[in-house]
Amino acid sequence: MEDFLRVARVAPESKARVNAQYDAATGLLTLKQWDRAIGVLEDFRRQFPQHQLQPEVTRKLAVAYTEANRPGEAAAEFERIAANPAENHAVQREALMQSADLYAKAGNSARAMSMLEKFVGTNTTPVGDAEEARQRLADYAAQRGDATGRDRWYQEIIRVDGEAGSQRTERTHYLAAKAQLALAQPARDAFRAVRLTAPLKKSLVVKRDALERAMDGYKRAAGYQVAEVTTAANYEMAELYGTLAKDIMASERPAKLKGDALEEYNSLLEEQVFPFEEEAIKAHELNAARAKDGVYDEWVRKSFEALARLKPARYGKTELTQDVVTSLE
Amino acid sequence: MSSRAWNKRPGWSRAPVAPALVALVAALAELAACGSPRTRPQPAAPPPPPPARATPASPPPPAAPTQARPAGAATGGTASVPGGAPGAGAAPTVPVHPEVPPAARNDFDRAVNSVRAGNKLEAELGFKQVALQYPQFAAPLVNLAILERKDGRLDVAEEILKSAVAREAGSAVAWTELGATQRLRGEFKDAVSSYEQAIAADPRYAPAWRNLGVLADLYLGDPRRALTAFEQYRQLTGEDKPVSGWIAELRQRLGLGPAKRPGAEARGEGKPASSPPPPASPGTPPAGNPGATPRGAPEPTPQGPGDPQTEPSPANATGPPTESNAPRAGG
Numbered sequence: 177m178e179d180f181l182r183v184a185r186v187a188p189e190s191k192a193r194v195n196a197q198y199d200a201a202t203g204l205l206t207l208k209q210w211d212r213a214i215g216v217l218e219d220f221r222r223q224f225p226q227h228q229l230q231p232e233v234t235r236k237l238a239v240a241y242t243e244a245n246r247p248g249e250a251a252a253e254f255e256r257i258a259a260n261p262a263e264n265h266a267v268q269r270e271a272l273m274q275s276a277d278l279y280a281k282a283g284n285s286a287r288a289m290s291m292l293e294k295f296v297g298t299n300t301t302p303v304g305d306a307e308e309a310r311q312r313l314a315d316y317a318a319q320r321g322d323a324t325g326r327d328r329w330y331q332e333i334i335r336v337d338g339e340a341g342s343q344r345t346e347r348t349h350y351l352a353a354k355a356q357l358a359l360a361q362p363a364r365d366a367f368r369a370v371r372l373t374a375p376l377k378k379s380l381v382v383k384r385d386a387l388e389r390a391m392d393g394y395k396r397a398a399g400y401q402v403a404e405v406t407t408a409a410n411y412e413m414a415e416l417y418g419t420l421a422k423d424i425m426a427s428e429r430p431a432k433l434k435g436d437a438l439e440e441y442n443s444l445l446e447e448q449v450f451p452f453e454e455e456a457i458k459a460h461e462l463n464a465a466r467a468k469d470g471v472y473d474e475w476v477r478k479s480f481e482a483l484a485r486l487k488p489a490r491y492g493k494t495e496l497t498q499d500v501v502t503s504l505e
Numbered sequence: 506m507s508s509r510a511w512n513k514r515p516g517w518s519r520a521p522v523a524p525a526l527v528a529l530v531a532a533l534a535e536l537a538a539c540g541s542p543r544t545r546p547q548p549a550a551p552p553p554p555p556p557a558r559a560t561p562a563s564p565p566p567p568a569a570p571t572q573a574r575p576a577g578a579a580t581g582g583t584a585s586v587p588g589g590a591p592g593a594g595a596a597p598t599v600p601v602h603p604e605v606p607p608a609a610r611n612d613f614d615r616a617v618n619s620v621r622a623g624n625k626l627e628a629e630l631g632f633k634q635v636a637l638q639y640p641q642f643a644a645p646l647v648n649l650a651i652l653e654r655k656d657g658r659l660d661v662a663e664e665i666l667k668s669a670v671a672r673e674a675g676s677a678v679a680w681t682e683l684g685a686t687q688r689l690r691g692e693f694k695d696a697v698s699s700y701e702q703a704i705a706a707d708p709r710y711a712p713a714w715r716n717l718g719v720l721a722d723l724y725l726g727d728p729r730r731a732l733t734a735f736e737q738y739r740q741l742t743g744e745d746k747p748v749s750g751w752i753a754e755l756r757q758r759l760g761l762g763p764a765k766r767p768g769a770e771a772r773g774e775g776k777p778a779s780s781p782p783p784p785a786s787p788g789t790p791p792a793g794n795p796g797a798t799p800r801g802a803p804e805p806t807p808q809g810p811g812d813p814q815t816e817p818s819p820a821n822a823t824g825p826p827t828e829s830n831a832p833r834a835g836g
Contacts, residue, residue, distance in 0.1 A: 468726040472691030480723065489754050492747075493719045496712040497685045498651060500620045501644045501678055504613040504635075505605050 194220075198229055205236060210244035231260060238271075242278065251278035255291065269299050276312075289316050303343040307333055307351050314355070323362070330355035353400030357408055360393025364412060368419060372427035383423070390416055407463050407475035414459030414482065421449035421456065457486050464491070609639045616648070625652060643673035647682055654686055662686050670702070677703040677710035685716055693724050714738040715748070728755050 197220050204213035217237045221230065234256045241250035254275035258268045276291035292309045300306055310333045317325035337344060337352035367386035372379045391413060398409035424445055433441050463479035466472075483491035616631025629652060636645035646669035654662040666683035673679060684699035697720060703713035718734030721727040732755040739748050756763065 464723070465726070467691070467693070467724045470691070470693075472693075472724075489750060490758075491723065493722060493751050495685055495688070495716040495719045497654075497716075498647070498678065498682060500617055500651060501647050502614075502617050504610055504639075504642055504644045 194224060194227065194229075197223075198233075201233075201236060205240060208243070210240045214240045214244060231257075231262065234260075238274075247278040248282035248284060251275045251282060251284070251287065251291075254278060255287075258291075258294070269295070272298075273309075276309075285316050285319070289313060292316075301343065303336060303340045304345050304348055307336060307348045310336070311351050311355075314358075327359060327362070330359050334359075349400060350402055350405075353397060353402040353405040356393070356400065357397040357405050360390060360397055360409070360412065363390040363393050364416065366390070367416065370423075372423050374428040374430050376427055376430075379427075383420070387416060387420060403466075403471055404473050404475070407466060407471065407473055407479075410459050410463045411475040411479050411482075414456045414463075414479065417452045417456035417459065418482070418486075421452040424449045424452075453486070457483065460486070605642075606639070609635060609642070612638070613642075613645060616645070620648065620652075628652065640672060643669040643676040643679040646672065647676070647679050650682060650686070654689075659686055659690050663690060663692075670699075674702075675706045677707035677713055680706060681710065681713045681716060684713070684720070688716070688720055688724065693720060696720055697725070709741055711738050711741040714741065718751070722751075722755065728759055731755055732759065732761075 197216060201213050201216040201220065204210075204216060214237065217233050217240065220227075220233050221237075224230070234253055238250055238253035238257060241247075241253055251274075254271045257263060258271035258275060260268070263271070272291050272295045276288045276295065279285075279288035279291060292313050296306050296309045296313070299309075310329050314326045314329035314333070317323075317329060333348075333355040334352045337348045340348060363386070367383070367390045370379070370383045370386050372383060394409040394413045394416075398406045398413075400406075427445070429438060429441065460479040460483050463476045464483055466476055467480075480491065612631060612635045616628050616635060619625075619628035619631055629649065632645040632649045632652075635642070636649065639645070646665050650662040650665035650669065653659075653665060663683065663686045666679060666686055669679040670676065670683060680699050680703035684696040684703065687693075687696035687699055697717070700713050700717040700720065703710055704717070707713075714734045715738040718731040718738060721734060722731035732752060735748050735752050735755065738744070739752065742748075753763065
């Protein structure tokens with residue numbers, strides 16, 4: 177190897193120099209001398225930009241940068257591989273994903289997203305891999321506070337899963353269910369934000385529309401029949417009913433109502449919210465009933481907590497545990 | 506939402522209500538129509554249950570009802586639970602607790618005081634030291650597990666409690682804490698098994714009955730078993746609230762008539778032990794007055810953080826030594 181490198185030094189213009197430098201880099205990679213190999217390969221790239229071995233140099237640099245724990249530079253080399261039209265599709269595809277991963281590792285989420293976008297644009301099948309990439313794109317968008325971008329990817333995940341036919345897998349189904357659940361959240365927040373002001377009749381119309389949109393989202397999510405999504409959706413639907421009941425009771429009272437009339441108005445409201453409270457209990461009970469089937473996730477637990485408040489005689493039964501055992505024997 | 510009884514009150518009439526309310530009622534009715542079968546999205550029915558989750562190997566099956574210890578039955582220092590605890594002999598025995606060296610008690614008490622003083626690190630070190638020096642006792646490990654559980658590390662707590670019951674299989678407290686931890690983790694079948702072991706170890710350890718009742722009712726959908734367990738708990742503790750209410754609720758749900766209020770004698774209120782308790786096993790109705798001073802009949806204390814279904818009982822829930830939990834000589 178040192179001989180190869182010497183050739184490059186003493187006869188820089190000789191034809192033998194090209195092969196000697198390339199062979200030296202190969203030898204350094206075999207010896208796992210990553211930084212030295214990188215130096216030789218970068219020099220080769222500068223000296224012989226049109227050489228037919230350049231694609232090989234790029235591959236070797238990708239390996240060397242990865243092994244040298246220089247993910248940003250490795251990602252750029254994989255990006256070159258992916259962009260080379262001479263490479264076959266499988267290699268391009270793998271290189272794109274490697275590049276995305278390495279950019280992510282380097283903390284360059286913008287470039288990682290760019291690679292993933294290229295991936296889903298050029299690799300619509302297998303559906304499973306493309307859906308995973310879309311999920312990652314949704315996660316990146318969420319991390320950047322880009323709610324519109326996140327929701328666009330969620331919509332894509334749902335659409336592709338719905339059209340996947342025989343390529344639909346449990347995993348794509350799960351991702352679509354989670355996406356649908358996430359998409360329901362903005363509608364839920366919008367519903368919560370609607371204040372019931374006087375005249376109640378008018379603001380109730382707005383609240384009702386918001387309720388229907390939120391309910392529809394959670395119903396769709398529950399329709400996927402994915403256990404953890406169903407329990408989350410049930411919990412959220414229960415909470416929508418409960419919130420509606422609370423908001424009606426806290427609604428702005430007509431200014432002209434005083435004394436007995438106001439009291440009766442309050443009583444009337446109380447009567448009217450009763451069915452919503454019952455619906456909340458029913459939805460939570462659906463979740464609680466899943467415990468005996470072995471489903472005891474965060475949402476089932478939260479439903480139990482809610483039921484202990486809403487129906488304490490039935491669900492407020494509590495265990496006894498020790499705070500500290502004070503007797504050694 | 507407060508009482509709903511108002512709408513049943515006599516003389517209620519909507520006549521005085523301003524006409525504007527008629528419009529309000531119509532609006533609310535319209536809103537309620539969101540929930541009509543046509544348009545209201547119903548909470549989804551649960552999907553089919555997933556395949557059974559793999560759970561750790563269950564402890565041995567519950568022991569046969571514990572035999573009352575024959576008077577003067579001397580045993581060695583190792584604990585045993587009839588019918589299946591590690592090292593259990595063939596003959597039915599009662600739990601035996603290891604003899605406590607004074608130094609062990611002092612070290613343990615110091616660690617307990619550290620817990621009370623809020624010095625968790627010191628308490629942990631203390632319990633670990635006692636656990637290492639005196640491997641015959643479950644209590645230091647139980648306390649370590651409780652500290653882990655308070656920090657939300659339920660998996661670690663469960664593992665420690667499994668070690669505790671392996672050390673001292675006759676510790677109803679350790680089995681009960683294990684059951685409660687398993688319940689928190691959603692391992693309901695394992696929790697049943699642990700409570701059954703607790704009851705087999707000491708049928709008079711009331712929290713095991715209460716916790717079994719909560720588990721059966723809320724998480725296993727077995728109200729009959731819950732009723733039996735709560736009745737046993739009430740009989741052992743003489744406690745009225747809240748358990749009498751729970752019993753009444755269960756009886757109503759099961760279509761049974763109201764329970765006859767147990768008299769003071771039947772509840773064993775303030776009565777000294779006159780005889781050992783009759784055999785009791787979880788899942789079967791209590792066989793009469795236990796007739797002994799109940800162990801561990803604490804009043805519930807405010808709910809602990811993290812899980813409103815669990816109440817820490819007062820510090821010394823193990824109560825005074827009774828015939829079955831008094832230190833044994835020998836070993």
